[in-house]
Amino acid sequence: MTVAIDLPRARLPGAGSAGRFLANYLPATLLLVALVGFWEAWVQVRNTPSYVLPAPSLVWEAFLRTRGTLPGHTLTTLNESLLGLGIGALAGVALASLMTSVAIVRRVLYPLMIVSQTIPMIVLAPLLTIWFGFGIEPKVVVVLLVTFFPVLVSTTEALLGADRNLIALLQSMGATRLQTLRYVLLPSALPGFFAGLRIAAAYAVTGAVIAELMGAQSGLGLYITRSNSAFRTDQVFVGIVLVALLSLALFAAVHIINRLATPWAFAGKGDNS
Amino acid sequence: MEPAIEVENLAHAYPGKPPVQAVMDVNMVAAEGEFVSLVGSSGCGKSTLLKVLAGLIRPTSGHASVDGQDATQSIGVAAYMPQGGVLLPWLRALANATLGATIAGVGRKEATSHARELFERFGLGGFESAWPSELSGGMQQRVALLRTFLTPRSTILLDEPFGALDAITRREMHAWLQDVWANERRTVLFVTHDVEEALTLSDRVYVMSKRPGTLVAEFRSPFPRPRGREIQTSPEFATLKGQLLDALEAASS
Ligand SMILES: Nc1ncnc2c1ncn2[C@@H]1O[C@H](COP(=O)(O)OP(=O)(O)O)[C@@H](O)[C@H]1O
Ligand SMILES: [Mg+2]
Numbered sequence: 001m002t003v004a005i006d007l008p009r010a011r012l013p014g015a016g017s018a019g020r021f022l023a024n025y026l027p028a029t030l031l032l033v034a035l036v037g038f039w040e041a042w043v044q045v046r047n048t049p050s051y052v053l054p055a056p057s058l059v060w061e062a063f064l065r066t067r068g069t070l071p072g073h074t075l076t077t078l079n080e081s082l083l084g085l086g087i088g089a090l091a092g093v094a095l096a097s098l099m100t101s102v103a104i105v106r107r108v109l110y111p112l113m114i115v116s117q118t119i120p121m122i123v124l125a126p127l128l129t130i131w132f133g134f135g136i137e138p139k140v141v142v143v144l145l146v147t148f149f150p151v152l153v154s155t156t157e158a159l160l161g162a163d164r165n166l167i168a169l170l171q172s173m174g175a176t177r178l179q180t181l182r183y184v185l186l187p188s189a190l191p192g193f194f195a196g197l198r199i200a201a202a203y204a205v206t207g208a209v210i211a212e213l214m215g216a217q218s219g220l221g222l223y224i225t226r227s228n229s230a231f232r233t234d235q236v237f238v239g240i241v242l243v244a245l246l247s248l249a250l251f252a253a254v255h256i257i258n259r260l261a262t263p264w265a266f267a268g269k270g271d272n273s
Numbered sequence: 274m275e276p277a278i279e280v281e282n283l284a285h286a287y288p289g290k291p292p293v294q295a296v297m298d299v300n301m302v303a304a305e306g307e308f309v310s311l312v313g314s315s316g317c318g319k320s321t322l323l324k325v326l327a328g329l330i331r332p333t334s335g336h337a338s339v340d341g342q343d344a345t346q347s348i349g350v351a352a353y354m355p356q357g358g359v360l361l362p363w364l365r366a367l368a369n370a371t372l373g374a375t376i377a378g379v380g381r382k383e384a385t386s387h388a389r390e391l392f393e394r395f396g397l398g399g400f401e402s403a404w405p406s407e408l409s410g411g412m413q414q415r416v417a418l419l420r421t422f423l424t425p426r427s428t429i430l431l432d433e434p435f436g437a438l439d440a441i442t443r444r445e446m447h448a449w450l451q452d453v454w455a456n457e458r459r460t461v462l463f464v465t466h467d468v469e470e471a472l473t474l475s476d477r478v479y480v481m482s483k484r485p486g487t488l489v490a491e492f493r494s495p496f497p498r499p500r501g502r503e504i505q506t507s508p509e510f511a512t513l514k515g516q517l518l519d520a521l522e523a524a525s526s
Contacts, residue, residue, distance in 0.1 A: 165355065166359065166361060168324075168329050168355070169353075169355060169359050169361075170376070171328075171348055171349075172327045172328065172329055172348065172349060172353040173353075173373050173376040173377065173424065175349075183361060183364075187361070187362075190363075262363070263404075264363045264404045264405075264406065267404040267407055
């Protein structure tokens, strides 16, 4: 038998995930709690008018007060974000595949893509409202436009960066193009794709909300503008917190899918995340 | 009978400014079922020659054939183990080991059960479902060697397959390799810079000069098989090893 000289790299023991979770997020959570406490105290002591800066306790009250309409708004925004992100990611991947397999497409399109990103969304959003109306379509288009680019860039880089040694290995086995795609190009592009998708997920909700600010029938952006024009600053904060939570949820969902889809990239790094 | 590997006046220069003349005037043969080694200092062009035979590099001039097929026109004729092994990070050890067989059209079940048996023998038992990143360098190399042998080709090209192995594991692998070779009699072209390893395993050993690499000497290893550790302590072995080392030294300076 082969002996122990050639030991495998140690697998880290999968410590209790709850414990790890605490260890990872406890400091940040403590800081957040401290900041909220400080905020509450500051507003109470300074007697700041609530339309300028509402105390966290007032924000919580505003949340309870408007609780009935919030699920509808949140769902609308979530819907727009997911649709836009889904279509944006698909478009990003499709374009990345095209640009990496046909050089001329890359030379023509890549510069245009980069230029397209210099157009501020805040300028584009009202135009889209004129073109697509007040329904969810212009919001989905905004989300699509902000999400496809990070996916496109990171997927393109990942495809171009595929290990040439692996491609050569498959070729030496007499693999077909399809087999090379399946065994090398696709898997090696996945981590890059997910890196882009994570960034896109973080942008998606913000994109939807900005589009909603320009006019909408429902959504957290609408809730925020309405509250703002009624000087309900406490409700504006409720909106902000919900937008943040929604973004976080999307980000976390992408991370979980990433882990499931590319288990090798997380191997030997413990169980935390 | 036509030789399994035949190389005539082969030269290859990597493009660049100036071009790198890696190998030049290479002439060699390996008969069907013969075990041939290629020794040379690092950077002399051994891997380049193997890549040409694997069909991965089209040489600038000359002729190379493997099992009657023109290696400059076809790919996938021989089973090839690149230097460093090279595993797919996203396939578990067992799937990596069966990759060559799967691509060559061997049924997944058949390939897998064959690989499972060999995992034990290779000291890889229990690591069938490990990711490559969880294996030590030596284990990765053994998985790659397994993959190469499970690829159904009659000629096998091995580029420093035991480079990352410790002395004991290396000896185990030598025993295994001789066993398999005795049973299957596939043609093997084996690249190494370990002279002892070359003499222990091979029928013949070629010595390659420093870059541009060309074959400057050829030795026959006459020891009866199966060869164990004992041949390495025999006086004949010591003499031959000395001559081989001299030739290698002369060729490398
Ligand atoms: N892709 C490449 N491009 C340019 N030069 C290369 C390339 N691959 C190898 N070489 C050069 O060719 C020479 C021979 O390389 P190689 O065949 O890998 O040597 P060995 O395997 O004997 O160590 C070296 O000088 C190396 O730097
Ligand atoms: Mg080499």
